[in-house]
Amino acid sequence: MTDMQKARSGHIVNITASGVVEQPLKAVPSVLASLTKGGLNEATKSLAIE
Incomplete structure (x- = not known):
């Protein structure tokens, strides 16, 4: 058991750095x-709910 x-x-922090996801560019x-x-x-x- 954790x-x-x-x-x-507790707190879970995800750090994702991809501006192209929020503002996609055709190129x-x-x-x-x-x-x-x-x-x-x-x-x-989903894991937080579980």
């Missing part, structure tokens, strides 16, 4: 960055 589970509280391929960043954000939310 410290966060024992305390039933810059960004689908992989979008999938990765979106997946990480949603996985974190």
